[in-house]
Each structure stands twice: as structure tokens, then as C-alpha cells.
Amino acid sequence: MRRIHDFHGGIHPAEHKSDSMAQPIQPAGVPDVLVLPTGQHIGNSALPTVAPGQRVLGGEEIAEADGALSVPCHAPTSGTVLAVEDRPVPHPSGLSALCIVLQPDGRDEWAEPRPFANPMNADPLLLTQHIQQAGIAGMGGAGFPTAVKLSPRPGKPIQTLIINGTECEPYITADDSLMRERAAAVISGSLILAHVLGNPTVLLGIEDNKPEAIAALKDAATGSGVEIVVFPTKYPSGGEKQLIEILLGAQVPSGALPADIGVVCQNVGTAAAVHHAVVNGRPLVSRITTVTGEAVSRPGNYEVLLGTPIRHLLALAGYDASVNQRLVMGGPMMGFTVSDPDCPIIKTSNCLLLPTEAELPTPPPPQACIRCGLCAEACPASLLPQQLFWYSRGRDHERLEAHNLFDCIECGACAYVCPSHIPLVQYYRASKAEIIAQRQDAERAEHARQRFEARQERIERQAREKAERREARKRAAEAKATAATGDDKDSDPIQAAIERAQARKAALADAGSKD
Amino acid sequence: MLAWLEQFPLLAAGLAMLGLGGVFGALLGFAAVRFRSEGNPIADQINALLPQTQCGQCGYPGCRPYAEAIVNGEAINKCPPGGEAGIQALADLLDVEPIPLDDEHGEEAVAKTVAYIREDECIGCTKCIQACPVDAILGAAKQMHTVIASECTGCDLCVEPCPVDCIDMLPVETTLRSWHWPLPPADRSPADIIASDCDVNQAVATSHSQDRDQAA
Numbered sequence: 001m002r003r004i005h006d007f008h009g010g011i012h013p014a015e016h017k018s019d020s021m022a023q024p025i026q027p028a029g030v031p032d033v034l035v036l037p038t039g040q041h042i043g044n045s046a047l048p049t050v051a052p053g054q055r056v057l058g059g060e061e062i063a064e065a066d067g068a069l070s071v072p073c074h075a076p077t078s079g080t081v082l083a084v085e086d087r088p089v090p091h092p093s094g095l096s097a098l099c100i101v102l103q104p105d106g107r108d109e110w111a112e113p114r115p116f117a118n119p120m121n122a123d124p125l126l127l128t129q130h131i132q133q134a135g136i137a138g139m140g141g142a143g144f145p146t147a148v149k150l151s152p153r154p155g156k157p158i159q160t161l162i163i164n165g166t167e168c169e170p171y172i173t174a175d176d177s178l179m180r181e182r183a184a185a186v187i188s189g190s191l192i193l194a195h196v197l198g199n200p201t202v203l204l205g206i207e208d209n210k211p212e213a214i215a216a217l218k219d220a221a222t223g224s225g226v227e228i229v230v231f232p233t234k235y236p237s238g239g240e241k242q243l244i245e246i247l248l249g250a251q252v253p254s255g256a257l258p259a260d261i262g263v264v265c266q267n268v269g270t271a272a273a274v275h276h277a278v279v280n281g282r283p284l285v286s287r288i289t290t291v292t293g294e295a296v297s298r299p300g301n302y303e304v305l306l307g308t309p310i311r312h313l314l315a316l317a318g319y320d321a322s323v324n325q326r327l328v329m330g331g332p333m334m335g336f337t338v339s340d341p342d343c344p345i346i347k348t349s350n351c352l353l354l355p356t357e358a359e360l361p362t363p364p365p366p367q368a369c370i371r372c373g374l375c376a377e378a379c380p381a382s383l384l385p386q387q388l389f390w391y392s393r394g395r396d397h398e399r400l401e402a403h404n405l406f407d408c409i410e411c412g413a414c415a416y417v418c419p420s421h422i423p424l425v426q427y428y429r430a431s432k433a434e435i436i437a438q439r440q441d442a443e444r445a446e447h448a449r450q451r452f453e454a455r456q457e458r459i460e461r462q463a464r465e466k467a468e469r470r471e472a473r474k475r476a477a478e479a480k481a482t483a484a485t486g487d488d489k490d491s492d493p494i495q496a497a498i499e500r501a502q503a504r505k506a507a508l509a510d511a512g513s514k515d
Numbered sequence: 516m517l518a519w520l521e522q523f524p525l526l527a528a529g530l531a532m533l534g535l536g537g538v539f540g541a542l543l544g545f546a547a548v549r550f551r552s553e554g555n556p557i558a559d560q561i562n563a564l565l566p567q568t569q570c571g572q573c574g575y576p577g578c579r580p581y582a583e584a585i586v587n588g589e590a591i592n593k594c595p596p597g598g599e600a601g602i603q604a605l606a607d608l609l610d611v612e613p614i615p616l617d618d619e620h621g622e623e624a625v626a627k628t629v630a631y632i633r634e635d636e637c638i639g640c641t642k643c644i645q646a647c648p649v650d651a652i653l654g655a656a657k658q659m660h661t662v663i664a665s666e667c668t669g670c671d672l673c674v675e676p677c678p679v680d681c682i683d684m685l686p687v688e689t690t691l692r693s694w695h696w697p698l699p700p701a702d703r704s705p706a707d708i709i710a711s712d713c714d715v716n717q718a719v720a721t722s723h724s725q726d727r728d729q730a731a
Contacts, residue, residue, distance in 0.1 A: 433695030
């Protein structure tokens with residue numbers, strides 16, 4: 001039995017998970033229109049490779065990866081491309097971004113699947129490429145391209161692969177239902193990931209509030225070498241650094257990556273997607289999304305095609321708009337409000353929360369900080385939220401960085417426990433963004449300075465060269481003149497011309513006098 | 516020698532001072548030659564804080580000349596692109612009081628802008644190319660010109676020389692990448708003091724109930 005460790009802080013909010021676990025995963029079907037953003041992951045947006053009017057098959061690539069930190073997009077079903085244009089995307093800003101709009105034809109014709117033959121003996125690099133080409137990005141919420149995490153880093157071997165089945169945020173049960181019903185795919189995907197990483201120890205971490213999933217996983221993992229590690233429920237155990245501390249007792253140093261201490265974390269959804277891509281040859285075109293909250297009459301988990309508008313899911317789940325104030329994408333702790341129900345479900349959309357006002361009330365006006373220190377007790381990153389709050393209000397960026405603002409995982413535990421209802425995470429998010437923007441401005445200014453100085457230097461050089469050329473010409477002319485006067489005075493062309501003209505005048509005068 | 520010096524303590528003290536002066540003078544002289552700093556380090560530090568738009572709104576031909584002018588006593592409030600934040604940074608560096616921006620040199624821009632050439636109207640005169648301090652305009656004589664948006668500092672210097680007025684300064688649009696969470700608005704941020712008198716408590720209580728009413 002593996003020893004379980006604990007991390008600092010954490011909270012125990014009401015779980016509300018049973019509401020959406022009453023039924024098994026249901027297919028959400030094919031909507032009238034699919035809106036596929038080209039940027040469903042962290043990194044460069046994919047580049048569309050289709051034109052409006054073009055017919056595509058299911059699983060066909062419709063946008064290609066732009067560099068290593070990017071993944072392609074695929075058509076979730078067969079149909080016609082209606083447009084490649086800006087549409088609202090699920091993002092806290094409510095902005096629009098480039099999307100490929102697809103009208104399904106209902107025939108669901110698929111391109112030939114391309115499974116990876118004999119993956120457990122294959123070259124890890126080829127497998128990584130295959131995983132990238134299948135469009136897989138972290139399905140736990142952040143959407144980091146999976147292939148990047150799998151790429152070997154010289155001198156840093158991976159000793160442990162952690163499969164994250166924690167799903168610690170209230171309401172969300174997408175991973176839970178996946179592990180219950182498709183445990184074999186999760187284990188198979190985990191083994192493929194382990195092979196790519198050079199066969200490290202594989203630990204699958206799961207909270208003890210999911211007994212059915214634990215049983216199913218233990219069953220599927222028998223004899224596979226994947227160890228299922230069960231630990232007590234606490235929010236935010238599912239944070240990458242928190243999970244590593246729970247399972248290994250080791251902390252990821254500030255500013256470092258898990259890979260620096262020989263660990264890679266992948267979500268269970270990602271593992272299942274890898275299984276489908278490698279074994280079945282199907283790219284990532286659907287995911288499991290929890291639709292829950294008291295404003296829907298049929299909460300549950302739906303297998304949703306990527307690009308399905310939220311509106312379609314709301315209709316399926318029996319949504320009552322009259323009791324709902326806001327559409328939340330993600331959970332109650334880390335989710336964000338989506339303003340437009342036409343926004344699509346994307347690779348990272350694990351939950352759609354439709355709460356009533358009583359369920360998730362509008363936060364009351366913030367009061368003064370009373371220095372109670374509850375936030376510091378709750379912080380899973382062992383930060384000092386109070387200090388960060390003061391510095392954030394004062395825009396004291398130096399002190400914010402000195403107090404490790406960038407180790408904040410924005411879990412919301414501090415704001416949850418705050419008796420004064422101060423929206424602490426909002427301050428940290430804004431301050432992080434301001435600091436990053438300032439760094440970018442400084443980089444840009446440095447770049448402009450270099451260009452300006454290069455230009456100044458060029459202008460000076462050109463002026464100098466011009467002056468030198470003029471000088472050289474002047475000197476050459478003088479040399480020629482002195483050479484001419486030195487050689488022979490008669491050979492001076494001006495003098496010769498004057499003499500010729502005088503001779504001609506004299507000849508004319510002679511001719512005139514003879515007449 | 517020592518005995519002789521003991522007889523004239525005043526002379527001894529004088530000699531000792533002279534000797535020390537000579538030793539330290541030599542040391543300082545050596546250091547001045549050995550550790551001579553190239554250029555003007557303070558001007559470099561000031562230049563690093565200036566926004567490098569090279570716009571010349573301060574009255575100097577670029578950020579570096581203004582940095583050198585500040586070293587020589589010029590006011591620190593003549594850089595509109597740097598704005599109040601820039602003045603604050605300069606004041607911190609030079610340990611002087613920050614002063615408000617000098618209106619004479621322009622106002623702090625609300626949004627960043629980037630030059631855009633309406634290419635159909637461009638006659639290819641190359642005047643904007645010569646005006647651009649960071650070589651962000653591409654083109655040749657009698658050929659259409661265009662702005663490399665990622666290199667443009669938004670300094671406005673190309674607008675004036677254009678004979679056909681085909682250059683616009685467009686605000687940089689917010690994209691998903693450049694967007695970020697704003698700080699909570701001031702009216703939503705908590706009070707600095709804890710209210711202890713009855714009136715304020717009542718006011719807070721009523722505003723609470725109003726909020727609830729609106730929400731419901």
C-alpha cells in the first residue's frame with residue numbers, strides 16, 4: 001500500500017455530484033450546426049485547411065497544427081463547411097475567434113480510420129506525432145497539447161506518470177462517469193502514454209468519493225502495472241502540483257515544471273482520447289461533458305461532438321431559462337460565465353453548470369479585509385493571499401512577484417473561505433495579466449530600441465560612405481588636374497577650345513575682309 | 516628616523532597624511548583607469564524605462580537623446596507614450612517626486628495604435644519609410660508601401676509626411692490572447708476601514724438588500 005501524503009490548505013465544499021450521476025453517459029446526438037474554434041487548446045491556433053462549400057468526412061483534418069505548441073482540428077461528422085469566420089467562443093472575455101462552421105449532413109460518413117499498428121513496440125517519437133495529429137490536448141481543463149508533455153527533455157528522464165482521475169471540483173462528474181463506464185480505455189491509454197515516456201511507474205490518483213469508478217478501474221487495471229491510488233476527498237487535490245504532493249510527497253519547486261522532478265501528469269480523459277487515437281485510429285472529435293445545476297430537469301453526462309452549441313445541450317437537459325441567471329462553463333470554483341448560448345463545446349469543456357440564484361447566489365458586496373487569515377490556511381500553494389491582495393490593489397508588482405503570485409493556481413479556495421467576500425482570485429488573475437503584459441511591453445520596447453539603433457547606425461554609415469565617396473571623387477579630380485597641368489600645358493582642353501575658337505574667329509574675319 | 520620624528524609630532528602627522536593621500540590617490544587613479552565604465556550608465560537605465568516608440572513627442576529625436584537630456588536635468592514628464600506609469604518609474608529610479616505629465620507634449624494614449632496604409636491610395640513616395648524610426652514600413656519608390664504591424668510602435672511619425680494622407684492610426688484590437696481579466700472595479704472593492712458607526716452599517720445593510728432585490 002502506497003503512503004498517501006497531504007498538501008497544505010484545501011477546502012471541503014458541498015459536492016453536488018450525485019445529481020448528474022443518476023444516469024449513464026448519453027449521446028448528445030448531432031446538432032444542426034457545429035462551430036469548431038481553431039484555438040481549443042493553449043498555444044497557436046490551428047490553421048484552417050478547408051474552404052466554405054467544401055464537403056468533409058468525419059475524422060478528416062479541417063485545420064492543421066501551427067508549430068509544435070499546437071494541435072489540429074478534425075470534423076466530428078460528415079457535412080459541408082458553411083463558413084470559416086469569427087464566432088463567439090467559450091472564453092471569459094466573451095470575444096469572438098476564428099471558427100470553422102460545419103453543417104452536418106446526417107449521414108455520418110467517416111474517413112478511413114488510421115490506427116497505429118502495434119503501439120507497444122513502436123518508436124515513442126512516432127507515437128507522439130500520432131497523438132499530436134489526432135488533435136489531443138489536455139482534457140482536464142487547461143488544454144495543453146499532450147504531445148508537448150510527452151516529448152523527451154534531454155537529461156530529465158520521467159520516473160512517474162500520474163493519471164489524474166481526481167476531479168475535485170463540485171458538480172463535475174465527466175471523468176467519474178468516464179472511469180466508471182470506460183475504465184478499460186483509460187487504462188489502455190495510460191499504458192500507451194507510459195510506453196511513450198519510457199515505461200515509468202504509472203499511478204492513477206482518484207479521490208475516495210468515487211467508489212464505483214475505483215472498483216471499475218481496479219478491475220481493468222489488474223495485471224497491467226497501473227497502480228490505482230485512492231486518497232481522501234479535498235478541493236483542490238486535482239491540481240497538478242497538489243496531486244504530485246499527495247502521491248509522491250514531493251513538491252514541484254516554484255517556477256518549475258513537474259517534468260523537472262521527473263513527473264508527467266495526464267488527465268483520465270486525455271488517456272482515453274489517446275487510446276481512441278492509437279488503438280481505434282479516431283482523432284479527438286467528441287468528449288464527455290457534465291450538464292448540471294438546478295435549472296436543468298435532466299442533469300447528466302453527455303457524449304458531445306466538439307463544436308456542439310451550448311443551446312443544443314440545454315434543450316437536451318431540459319433547461320429552464322426563467323430560474324437561471326448565468327451559464328457557467330466549468331465548475332463553481334474555477335468556471336467562467338458564458339454570455340452567448342451559441343458558444344460551442346470545445347476540447348476543454350468538462351462541465352456546463354446552470355445554477356439557480358439560490359444555488360449559486362450573486363456574491364454580496366465585498367467588505368473590508370479583517371485579517372482573519374483563513375485564506376492563508378486554505379491556500380493549497382502555501383501563499384499569503386492577504387498580502388497578495390494588498391499588493392494587487394496597490395499594483396505593487398515587485399512585491400507580488402516576491403510573494404510568488406505566479407504559484408497561485410487560481411483554485412478559488414481563498415475567496416471561498418473569505419468571510420468578507422473579497423473576490424481574491426479576480427485580483428490575482430488581473431495582476432498576473434498586468435505583470436505579463438508589462439513584461440511583453442518591455443520586450444517590445446527593447447526590440448524597438450534595437451531596431452532604432454540599427455537604423456541610426458545604418459543612416460550614419462550611409463552618410464559616412466557618401467562623404468567618403470565624395471572625398472574620393474574630389475581627390476581623383478584634383479589628381480587628374482594636377483597630372484594634366486604637369487604633363488603639358490597645351491593639352492588643357494579648355495585652353496585648346498579657346499584657341500580653336502579664336503582661330504576660327506580670326507579665319508572668319510580674314511574671309512570677311514577678303515570679301 | 517623614528518626617534519627624530521618623535522621629536523616633531525606635527526611634522527609626523529603631516530607626513531602620515533601625505534603618505535596616506537599618495538597611496539589612496541594612486542589607488543583611485545588606478546581604479547579610474549581599470550574600471551572605467553563605457554557610456555553613461557544612468558542614461559542607459561533611463562533609456563531602458565522609456566517606451567522606445569522613438570516618437571519625438573518629448574522634443575528630442577528619439578528616446579536615447581531624451582534619456583541623456585534627463586541626465587542633464589531635463590524634466591521627467593515629457594513622455595506621453597510612457598504615461599503616468601513611466602513617470603513613476605523614472606521618479607523611482609532617480610529618487611525624485613513624480614510630477615504630472617506635461618500637456619504640451621501630448622496626452623497619454625488611451626489605447627495602443629498601429630499605423631495602417633490604405634494601399635490603393637499609396638503613390639509610393641517613400642516619405643513614410645524615411646520617417647519611420649524603427650524601419651517598420653516596407654516598400655520602394657513608385658511601389659506600394661505597407662506597415663509591418665508587429666514592428667510598428669504607433670509613434671505617428673509617418674502620418675504627417677504622407678502627401679496623399681493614406682495612413683491611418685488604428686487602435687490595436689483585443690484578441691483572445693491579449694485580453695485579460697480586469698481588476699475588480701473600485702466600487703466592488705472592499706472599503707479600507709471597518710465601519711464602526713451605526714449609520715454606515717445601515718447604509719451597507721440597505722445596499723445589501725437592494726442588491727438582493729435586483730438579483731431576484
